[in-house]
Amino acid sequence: MNATTIRVLIAEDEELIRAALAALLEREPDIEVVATAADGREAIERGLAHRPDVAVVDLQMPKVDGIGVITELGRALPACAGVILTGHGRPFVLRQALSSGARGFLxxxxxxxxxxxVVRRVHEGKRYVDPVLAADALTAPPSPLTPRETEVLSVAREDQPIREVARALFLSQGTVRNYLASITGKLGAGSRRDAYRTARENGWV
Incomplete structure (x- = not known):
């Protein structure tokens, strides 16, 4: 190892993918994989123990997701640059990933x-967003909800009681129920929880 070696943590819950990523990066003369982790909690613990320069983290992991890992490592290890790996570029996920402090989205x-x-780029303090993922986010369909429906869903979220939503928006409980019925119908959702998740994933709330 020389003075310019980039020390990397890899967090991925699928063992074969984790091993493949480590093997690929270990081929690079200026990169050393100092730790791997199979879930988010382990990623945070090993990050704190090994203090990597770059953390390459899968978005969806058990115990703590990738965004939570990047956020926590960013607090404890400000010099550690985060890269999130994902299979989709939904607007909400992309915005959340970047707001967590991640410098790369691949x-x-x-x-x-x-x-x-990308590891080299983020280590130099630059950002990188995969162009395919960025295009997916930018070409997401427009929201079918009206501004008022969006407001109601934003307040109602997955499980906020109807009476509290009504109180917050100065509406009757019956009106809130009507809005929520319209929202779930427009989004083709089976429940308010499903409607809220769909709206969040598409960046509509």
Whole structure:
């Protein structure tokens, strides 16, 4: 290892993918994988123990998701640059990932050389968003909800009591129920919880 070696943590819950990512990065003369983790909690613990320069983290992991890992490591290790791996570029996820402090956002399945280049880029203080994921986010369908429906759903969220939503928006409980019925119908959702998740994933609330 030389003075310019980039020390990397890899967090991925699928063992084969985790091993493949580590093997790909270990081929690079200026990159060393100092730790791997199979879930978010382990990623945070190993990050604190090994203090990597870059953390490459899968978005969806048990115990703590990738965004939670990047957020926690960012607090404890400000010098550690985060890269999130994901299979989709939904607007909400992209915005949340970047707001967590992640400096890179890369599609799963990208060539190994691409990951190494992103690791180098974020280590230099630059940002990288996979162009395919960015395009997916930018071309997401427009919201079918009216501004008032969006406001109601934003307040109601997944499980806020109807009476509290009505009180917050100065509406009757019956009117709130009507709005929520319209919202779930427009989004083709089976429940308010499903409607809220759909709206969040598409960046509509």
């Amino acid at each position: 599609a799963k399945g990208a060539p190994g050389t691409a990951l190494a280049d």
